[in-house]
Amino acid sequence: MRVVINDQNIDYIFKRVRRSRSLRISIKRDGKITVTAPFFVSAKQGEKFLIHNGEWILEKLKQHKEKAAKSIFPSSHKDFLINKSRALRLAREKISKLNVFYCFKHAKVTIKNMNTRWGSCSKQGNLNFNYKMIYLSDELAEYIVAHELCHLSEMNHGRNFWKLVARTVPGWKILRKQLKNIN
Numbered sequence: 001m002r003v004v005i006n007d008q009n010i011d012y013i014f015k016r017v018r019r020s021r022s023l024r025i026s027i028k029r030d031g032k033i034t035v036t037a038p039f040f041v042s043a044k045q046g047e048k049f050l051i052h053n054g055e056w057i058l059e060k061l062k063q064h065k066e067k068a069a070k071s072i073f074p075s076s077h078k079d080f081l082i083n084k085s086r087a088l089r090l091a092r093e094k095i096s097k098l099n100v101f102y103c104f105k106h107a108k109v110t111i112k113n114m115n116t117r118w119g120s121c122s123k124q125g126n127l128n129f130n131y132k133m134i135y136l137s138d139e140l141a142e143y144i145v146a147h148e149l150c151h152l153s154e155m156n157h158g159r160n161f162w163k164l165v166a167r168t169v170p171g172w173k174i175l176r177k178q179l180k181n182i183n
C-alpha cells in the first residue's frame with residue numbers, strides 16, 4: 001500500500017496479526033515498512049496511524065539512508081583485526097618516507113578502528129591512525145600521515161601547519177576536501 005507523507009511516496013505492508021493488541025510500525029534497514037494491526041483494525045485506520053507517525057517514519061528512513069551511505073568501508077571488528085597489521089605497515093612506510101624530509105621524532109604508532117577520524121596526534125607524540133586508510137588511495141593515505149606528522153611540530157591547524165604539510169603534499173587542499181566527502 002502507499003501513502004504520501006510530505007510529498008514522499010511511502011510504500012508499506014499492512015498486516016493483521018491475530019495476537020496483536022495495538023498498531024505497530026516497523027522499519028527495516030532496507031527501508032521496508034510494515035504496519036502490524038490487530039484483527040479489529042481496518043486498513044484505513046492503519047493508514048491513518050501511519051500518517052500520524054509520518055515525521056518519525058521520515059526521520060527513520062533518513063537515518064537508515066545515512067547509515068547505508070556511510071558503510072562504503074567494512075568496519076566490523078573482524079575486518080579491523082584482519083587488516084590492522086597491514087594498516088600499521090602502511091603508516092610506518094609513509095612515516096619513513098615523509099620523515100626523510102621532516103625528521104620529526106614521534107612516540108608510539110597505533111592503529112585504531114575509528115568511525116569519524118582518520119588520525120590523531122597526542123601531546124606525548126603518539127600517532128594514531130584509522131585502519132580504514134588501507135581502503136583509500138595512496139595519495140589520501142599519504143596526506144593523512146603527513147597531516148598527523150606535522151602536528152608533532154604544529155599542534156593546531158594554523159597557517160604554519162598547512163605550510164608544513166604543503167612541503168610534502170602540495171595538493172593537500174584537494175585531498176582534504178576529498179577526505180571530507182568520504183565517511
Ligand SMILES: [Zn+2]
Binds near residue numbers: 147151157
Ligand atoms: Zn589535524
